[in-house]
Amino acid sequence: MAKFEKFREKYPVFTYRSYNINETAETVEIGFKFRIEGLAEFRPSWTFGKPKGVSVKDDLIFERLAFSLGMAEAVSYWKATCSPEFRAECGELSDDQKKWWKKLWFMGLGELFFVNGISADPDSFVNIVSTGSYKSYLSDRVRHPKGCLVPIGGGKDSALTLETLMNSGMDCLCYSINKRRSISGTVKAAGLPENALITAHRHFDRSLVELNEKGFINGHTPFSAIVAFSAEITAYLNGLKYIVLSNEASANESTVVGQDVNHQYSKSFEFERDFHEYEEKYLRTGQYYFSFLRPLSEFQIAKMFVSHKKYLPVFRSCNLGSKVSPDIWCGACPKCLFVSLILSPFLSTEELREVFGKDMLNDPQMLEYFIELIGQSEHKPFECVGSIDEVNLAVSLAIRRIEQEGEKLPLLFEEYKLRGLYHPEDIDALNKECCGSFNEENLLPDEFRKILENEMERLL
Structure with a gap:
């Protein structure tokens, strides 16, 4: 039994x-x-x-x-x-x-x-x-x-919500269950x-x-x-x-x-x-x-978030790292890898290292998680991560940026190209489509919708 x-x-x-x-x-x-x-x-x-x-x-x-x-x-x-x-x-x-x-x-x-x-x-x-x-x-x-x-929660999403509402003049208090750094x-x-x-x-x-x-x-x-x-x-x-x-x-x-x-x-x-x-x-x-962020994808949020660099030293999204004090990026889980990937088009290699304390994209132990995140497995990691399509878009944009800057591709991005997944001819159209999307399945009151639309127009 x-x-x-x-x-x-x-x-x-x-x-x-x-x-x-x-x-x-x-x-x-x-x-x-x-x-x-x-x-x-x-x-x-x-x-x-x-x-x-x-x-x-x-x-x-x-x-x-x-x-x-x-x-x-x-x-x-x-x-x-x-x-x-x-x-x-x-x-x-x-x-x-x-x-x-x-x-x-x-x-x-x-x-x-x-x-x-x-x-x-x-x-x-x-x-x-x-x-x-x-x-x-x-x-x-x-x-x-x-x-x-x-x-x-300490991650990029709630930081972006708070920053956007504060800048619009909204009266905000914050809430957490227990407290972390x-x-x-x-x-x-x-x-x-x-x-x-x-x-x-x-x-x-x-x-x-x-x-x-x-x-x-x-x-x-x-x-x-x-x-x-x-x-x-x-x-x-x-x-x-x-x-x-x-x-x-x-x-x-x-x-x-x-x-x-x-x-x-x-x-x-x-x-x-x-x-x-x-x-x-x-x-x-x-x-x-x-x-507030329901109309947006993780990719859009990441692109908007990095414009507020004051949060880069303090934000954390690692569930494993949150269980130690002070909370850290563990640098060994799929959530850490996902955040590194989704930020990779918008931050330099050095900036990514400073955020995570290590080079996530050159870590061979991340390969299995990477394969799951890009949709080459039967399931995504059981973590709060973005969609397969936006991970692929982020990786493609990062590859193009790195190659244009004349840098060597990190191990995970080399693997991506070896699998035949990199299609530079599609990147601009996909990027434009993603950045301009606005999911209408949401409950935003009109005043909050206007705030979000204005911020999207300003940053995207």
Whole structure:
């Protein structure tokens, strides 16, 4: 019997037992209790700062926000056994809400199922049961939220969003889950004071790691959904209207060729649209969740980003490097390689070395990742990377630039030419098409669309 079926049979029920809200003058802490019946109990928690004078006592909208964050958090623990029944004892869910959560979990766990060889059915992989009850969570409180909350991850995308909005005169505060040097460095480079960064603290229950070490199911989960719900809470506490993400059109592309498996599902437009509708129907905070960079590709973002060189010394996009302090470019993963490739048309060889601390493009250990990124493998790396087409465009432009400057091509670009992939006659047309594209599948309010279009015209 496969691990998946064995665990489901032995641990048939996962329970979201409760959430509790503890409030002080300066913070709100939300604690959760999850249980895999017969195996383990988990108690993760979050701590959110709040302005003086703000209280969530008897606030039924905040209750709903807290419960929803728990639903997003729970999947990280549920996946250990993939129990066939998920029982929410502390909140009521309509049939439509159950469908919403099942879709998020199934699509967001696509990589986990693929990597672990699990054949999961979208209808039967879990049955969500809610046994709790809720009063109406409509509130008579009058709210007039305003201003922007910009989640900052430390990478180029959120830096570009923040810089563009700041330059347009938008009133912005920044948000992060925990804090890393690249995040605080981005805020500082943008010219904002330290208190412009609002940090929520996520306290992960480490007993899940112990289960992973014992062989229970592990893998990628839809973390950006956690970002979405926690950002909703932060914006609510601080009276902010717009939650401005920095997810791009490239996040919509499947990671596995020919299959609906997307490492970046919770960064996709499909999730953005679904979350936006969920907020309007079930949370009703008056806030507006959207991605400012959704109309753009990673290639366009990279080209615009490099015009703001003040961020080059501080930005980081390496998931492995973010786990050490201070966060670094590890220089050995596909994400580091992707960022190096997408910036390569716009930065000199020396500038790239300064960013990453090594010559990524001459590293033979990067060859396998390179082959995946240019579409010469059955799947892209399971990382937040751009589309195959734009990686090929970036590589082609970089090859042409290097050859025109009379430099020797790096090892990876030599490999590209040996494979017959370099077609200089097509580069200008592809570059023009890519730089001029504007994906209309987006939720940008008109004023933000105008800001982005003006910045594109100025920089592209």
